[in-house]
Amino acid sequence: MSKTLIKRFITGCVSFGPFHLTSGETLERVTLHYESVGPASAPVILVCHALTGNHYTVGTEDNPGWWDGLIGTNKYIDTDKFQVITFNVLGGCDGSTGPTSLNPNTSENYRADFPAITIRDMVHATHQALQELQIRKLAAVIGGSLGGMQVLEWGLLYPAVTDKLIILAATPVFSDYGIAFNHIASSAIKADRNWNDGFYEAEFDLKGLEIARMIGMVTYRSSDLFSSRFNREKANDDYRVSTYLDYQGEKLMRRFDPNSYLTLLNAMNSHDVGLNRGGWRQAVKNYQCPLLTISFDNDLIYEPKQIKELSEHVPDSFYYHVQTDFGHDGFLTQFERWGHVVKEFLE
Ligand SMILES: CC(=O)SCCNC(=O)CCNC(=O)[C@H](O)C(C)(C)COP(=O)(O)OP(=O)(O)OC[C@H]1O[C@@H](n2cnc3c(N)ncnc32)[C@H](O)[C@@H]1OP(=O)(O)O
Numbered sequence: 518m519s520k521t522l523i524k525r526f527i528t529g530c531v532s533f534g535p536f537h538l539t540s541g542e543t544l545e546r547v548t549l550h551y552e553s554v555g556p557a558s559a560p561v562i563l564v565c566h567a568l569t570g571n572h573y574t575v576g577t578e579d580n581p582g583w584w585d586g587l588i589g590t591n592k593y594i595d596t597d598k599f600q601v602i603t604f605n606v607l608g609g610c611d612g613s614t615g616p617t618s619l620n621p622n623t624s625e626n627y628r629a630d631f632p633a634i635t636i637r638d639m640v641h642a643t644h645q646a647l648q649e650l651q652i653r654k655l656a657a658v659i660g661g662s663l664g665g666m667q668v669l670e671w672g673l674l675y676p677a678v679t680d681k682l683i684i685l686a687a688t689p690v691f692s693d694y695g696i697a698f699n700h701i702a703s704s705a706i707k708a709d710r711n712w713n714d715g716f717y718e719a720e721f722d723l724k725g726l727e728i729a730r731m732i733g734m735v736t737y738r739s740s741d742l743f744s745s746r747f748n749r750e751k752a753n754d755d756y757r758v759s760t761y762l763d764y765q766g767e768k769l770m771r772r773f774d775p776n777s778y779l780t781l782l783n784a785m786n787s788h789d790v791g792l793n794r795g796g797w798r799q800a801v802k803n804y805q806c807p808l809l810t811i812s813f814d815n816d817l818i819y820e821p822k823q824i825k826e827l828s829e830h831v832p833d834s835f836y837y838h839v840q841t842d843f844g845h846d847g848f849l850t851q852f853e854r855w856g857h858v859v860k861e862f863l864e
């Protein structure tokens with residue numbers, strides 16, 4: 518285990534194995550990278566990140582993390598009162614075991630040979646990592662989107678470990694509409710002429726991943742947001758909304774591994790808390806701790822009505838709906854609209 522200590526901000530990694538996957542395959546060794554912020558003696562909150570997120574949730578002054586607006590000293594989740602820990606997810610590409618890792622059987626990177634993983638695998642791996650860090654109890658688990666799927670599984674796989682569950686922009690079952698957009702995204706990646714079944718040459722820029730991100734970005738935002746931002750304006754001959762999508766596509770292509778993207782899309786597609794538990798409506802009756810669900814207006818994939826229905830089936834739950842033009846990405850922004858709900862739920 519390696520650690521860098523900067524005040525109370527720690528980044529490190531933890532390794533364990535062998536680790537058995539739902540598919541029946543085994544990873545001989547798993548490493549998960551993490552960020553931990555807050556007093557070591559304080560109650561621990563586990564954050565689960567979304568599709569292209571990572572463990573840099575709070576980050577540093579120079580490099581703020583993706584939930585820096587929500588979590589920190591005197592923020593909605595106060596890191597003077599809680600120790601907040603995030604792991605880069607199993608299958609991810611920011612240091613944790615995934616397609617960019619070395620396959621011990623071949624001594625080459627897994628790439629497209631990385632085995633299929635599920636949301637439950639992610640949760641089991643994170644639980645194992647917490648055990649290695651001697652963290653046996655969680656004051657709460659919180660996450661949005663892919664992270665929210667993990668929170669939903671946490672409450673059923675490890676009910677004794679966590680005191681509260683906070684699910685943002687996530688449904689108990691991933692919808693057919695969501696699978697449809699993921700199919701278009703993965704088809705774009707696989708149609709890239711340089712893709713080579715996932716064993717592409719490193720010097721190629723994969724346009725397929727850029728297009729996949731553009732598709733994703735359209736589903737993460739809303740028509741109203743685009744209209745108010747871009748208003749059909751052009752820069753040179755291009756619509757500004759088009760250059761925006763080009764920019765976002767290229768930005769992701771530079772920072773994310775396409776095999777990892779496919780691995781995580783497939784894990785999302787497999788998400789169903791009701792699988793082997795009698796269906797989701799039956800399964801969610803078994804949550805043993807309080808659960809907060811938050812939905813966002815204009816969220817195309819994780820529809821507010823299903824999140825509300827989820828809440829209605831859970832014995833001890835509270836539902837909050839956020840009015841926003843952001844749509845799904847509302848869980849990454851406008852914290853003043855919903856951060857107070859998280860704060861009150863934790864008190
Ligand atoms: C939980 C997770 O895991 S999320 C995944 C990881 N995500 C992150 O780490 C956060 C990434 N950031 C974001 O997703 C967003 O910035 C949010 C949600 C935090 C805020 O969104 P917004 O304020 O709407 O920013 P938006 O996503 O529109 O992007 C702004 C960028 O687009 C660029 N841009 C805006 N309009 C245009 C245009 N017409 N043409 C080209 N580029 C444009 C801006 O210059 C800016 O560039 P920068 O990112 O290099 O600074």
Ligand SMILES: N[C@@H](CCO)C(=O)O
Pocket residue numbers: 567568569570661662663737846849
């Ligand atoms: N903006 C988020 C959306 C997926 O929930 C991401 O890129 O991970």
